[in-house]
Amino acid sequence: MEQAYLTLADTVAGPSGPDNLFNYLLLGAFLFALGIFCMITRRNAIGVLMGVELILNAAGVNFVAFSRFGNRMGDSPGFDGQIFTLFIVVLAAAEAAVALALVLAVFQNRHSIDVTQADELKW
Numbered sequence: 001m002e003q004a005y006l007t008l009a010d011t012v013a014g015p016s017g018p019d020n021l022f023n024y025l026l027l028g029a030f031l032f033a034l035g036i037f038c039m040i041t042r043r044n045a046i047g048v049l050m051g052v053e054l055i056l057n058a059a060g061v062n063f064v065a066f067s068r069f070g071n072r073m074g075d076s077p078g079f080d081g082q083i084f085t086l087f088i089v090v091l092a093a094a095e096a097a098v099a100l101a102l103v104l105a106v107f108q109n110r111h112s113i114d115v116t117q118a119d120e121l122k123w
Contacts, residue, residue: 024065031058045103045113049096056092060085 035054042048067081107113 021065021069024061028058028061028065031061043114043116045106049099052095053092056088060088
């Protein structure tokens with residue numbers, strides 16, 4: 001009688017293949033790095049906001065991935081990651097609405113959306 005031994009990769013990421021935790025974490029890390037790069041290099045306020053959105057999406061991918069692969073022992077279906085990601089989507093929509101209103105206010109006063117020009121609190 002043969003015994004099946006679990007490796008560390010099987011316990012952490014499940015069976016090897018295209019649908020494992022590492023691929024989702026790699027995608028989340030790539031989105032996070034791209035968002036940080038976008039926030040650092042862009043001088044345009046819209047570009048900075050797009051970087052923030054990429055970072056929030058990276059966090060959402062990680063929440064869903066850990067919810068999918070992290071609930072090996074529990075009886076519940078594990079919808080925690082999906083619920084947190086839903087809150088992230090709502091937060092991102094509210095952040096986009098407020099930030100775009102601020103960008104429009106800066107554009108009305110400065111006639112530019114360059115973030116380096118908005119350095120005073122009162123115009």
